[in-house]
Amino acid sequence: MVKMALSVSTLMVFSLLSLAPLCFSQKSKGGYLYPQYYDHSCPQAKEIVKSVVAKAVAKETRMAASLLRLHFHDCFVKGCDGSVLLDNSSSIISEKGSNPNRNSARGFNVVDDIKSALEKECPGTVSCADALALAARDSTVLAGGPSWDVPLGRKDSKGASLSGSNNIIPAPNNTFQTILTKFKVVGLNVVDLVALSGSHTIGFSRCTSFRQRLYNQSGNGQPDYSLDQSYASQLKKNCPRSGGDQNLFFLDFVTPTKFDNFYFKNILASKGLLNSDQVLLTKSEASMELVKKYAENNELFFVQFAKSMVKMGNISPLTGSKGEIRKTCRKINNS
Ligand code: HEM
Ligand SMILES: *[C@@H]1O[C@H](CO)[C@@H](O)[C@H](O)[C@H]1NC(C)=O
Ligand SMILES: *[C@@H]1O[C@H](CO)[C@@H](O)[C@H](O)[C@H]1NC(C)=O
Ligand SMILES: *[C@@H]1O[C@H](CO)[C@@H](O)[C@H](O)[C@H]1NC(C)=O
Numbered sequence: 056m057v058k059m060a061l062s063v064s065t066l067m068v069f070s071l072l073s074l075a076p077l078c079f080s081q082k083s084k085g086g087y088l089y090p091q092y093y094d095h096s097c098p099q100a101k102e103i104v105k106s107v108v109a110k111a112v113a114k115e116t117r118m119a120a121s122l123l124r125l126h127f128h129d130c131f132v133k134g135c136d137g138s139v140l141l142d143n144s145s146s147i148i149s150e151k152g153s154n155p156n157r158n159s160a161r162g163f164n165v166v167d168d169i170k171s172a173l174e175k176e177c178p179g180t181v182s183c184a185d186a187l188a189l190a191a192r193d194s195t196v197l198a199g200g201p202s203w204d205v206p207l208g209r210k211d212s213k214g215a216s217l218s219g220s221n222n223i224i225p226a227p228n229n230t231f232q233t234i235l236t237k238f239k240v241v242g243l244n245v246v247d248l249v250a251l252s253g254s255h256t257i258g259f260s261r262c263t264s265f266r267q268r269l270y271n272q273s274g275n276g277q278p279d280y281s282l283d284q285s286y287a288s289q290l291k292k293n294c295p296r297s298g299g300d301q302n303l304f305f306l307d308f309v310t311p312t313k314f315d316n317f318y319f320k321n322i323l324a325s326k327g328l329l330n331s332d333q334v335l336l337t338k339s340e341a342s343m344e345l346v347k348k349y350a351e352n353n354e355l356f357f358v359q360f361a362k363s364m365v366k367m368g369n370i371s372p373l374t375g376s377k378g379e380i381r382k383t384c385r386k387i388n389n390s
Pocket of ligand 2 (some may be wrong): 143149150151152358
């Protein structure tokens with residue numbers, strides 16, 4: 056009897072302890088997100104987002120990739136607050152002009168369509184940041200990837216950060232350490248880094264994002280020898296030494312539109328397109344093990360991807376009275 060009471064209370068202490076870090080991390084950001092946030096205020100919200108995304112992806116397959124990436128670029132800069140969606144205006148210097156986004160980030164018109172459909176049904180209720188988080192999930196599912204419940208309740212920012220966009224979003228030629236550090240700064244770890252990089256199982260890259268590997272990887276006129284040399288010759292045809300900066304290449308040349316684990320299999324075959332993809336195998340034991348694990352087991356990749364997307368979606372949201380619900384995703388209210 057005594058023994059049992061003891062074990063029960065021990066269990067309670069442990070479960071309280073295990074909950075504590077969650078409470079602290081969420082509270083310190085002034086509130087928390089949950090999937091049922093709009094269940095009363097806009098019960099149609101999730102369906103509306105899904106149907107607009109489905110139409111857009113039916114029209115152009117790549118849109119799934121573009122929307123997924125947009126959520127990433129939103130979350131890393133000042134948290135998931137819709138900052139990436141703001142256009143230039145008298146008070147805003149748009150993140151759309153940053154190195155990672157310029158001539159590259161896309162899907163803004165689809166976000167506009169989602170937002171106007173939401174405004175029609177539930178005016179002033181659903182934030183642009185939440186719409187984008189839902190669109191990223193729906194895009195993943197449409198491409199054949201995993202699903203997850205999207206925690207909701209984010210508010211939209213009243214500002215943007217061009218310097219944040221330039222400095223915080225990892226660049227394709229950053230070292231493994233720099234990339235991992237950039238993930239750690241926003242509370243993500245090496246498991247999240249490898250799983251979320253699996254997004255590169257869909258979508259495109261421009262020549263300019265990986266040219267360095269083909270011709271002059273380390274400034275000594277030599278290519279990156281960790282890139283399969285016959286794959287490299289193929290790439291060179293449309294990615295010459297100079298010119299063709301905007302030419303497009305599949306990030307996963309095997310199954311370019313299907314969300315699966317071929318991204319990881321390609322890396323094992325030295326056919327990761329970006330330097331930031333290949334270094335996951337070559338520059339860290341921990342990430343190498345993860346690449347191998349996900350290449351071997353698609354289910355494991357899917358489960359971790361979903362978890363890591365929720366984690367990324369929780370980066371410093373504006374909640375409660377912070378921020379606003381924008382009427383138009385491209386501009387702050389009353390401007
Ligand atoms: C780990 C660091 C990362 C780096 C260095 C990186 C870099 C890049 C680059 C250079 C491109 C091609 C852009 C262009 O040339 O126009 C790209 C595309 C893409 N990225 Fe990443 N990325 C990273 C992580 C992520 C994450 C975490 C996600 C999503 C969760 C993501 C999703 C995508 C998608 C879906 C595309 C294709 C977009 C399209 O076709 O429109 N990436 N990324
Ligand atoms: C925003 O305006 C700045 C100049 O104030 C300009 O350099 C930049 O290219 C503009 N950004 C976009 C996305 O048009
Ligand atoms: C990475 O690429 C950028 C843009 O092309 C370039 O300015 C920079 O020098 C490169 N950095 C390294 C370490 O190669
Ligand atoms: C390679 O890059 C270095 C440093 O950026 C530059 O000085 C050199 O001229 C380049 N070599 C070739 C062959 O392009």
